[in-house]
Amino acid sequence: MKxxxxxxxxxxxxxxxxxxxxxxxxxxxxxxxxxxxxxxxGGFTSIEELVEVKGIGQKALANLKLFLKV
Incomplete structure (x- = not known):
């Protein structure tokens, strides 16, 4: 399933x-x-870079990692 x-x-x-x-x-x-x-x-190099986007913190990042990739 994973x-x-x-x-x-x-x-x-x-x-x-x-x-x-x-x-x-x-x-x-x-x-x-x-x-x-x-x-x-010019594009994200890692999914962790999303925390640099205003409004996205560590908690949101943990959820977004389930649905997004680089």
């Missing part, structure tokens, strides 16, 4: 705002902030 979760994770560097909003804990403003940050830095 491998099927791995296969369904969204790539944080390629996901659209609509795809990001489909993840629990990400609303339109967080999705926009993720995309803005991604564009400014």
């Amino acid at each position: 491998s099927s979760v791995q296969n369904t994770k969204l790539d944080v560097n390629a996901a659209t705002a609509e795809q990001l909003v489909s993840i629990k804990g990400i609303g339109p403003s967080k999705a926009a902030a993720i995309i803005k940050y991604r564009n400014e830095i």
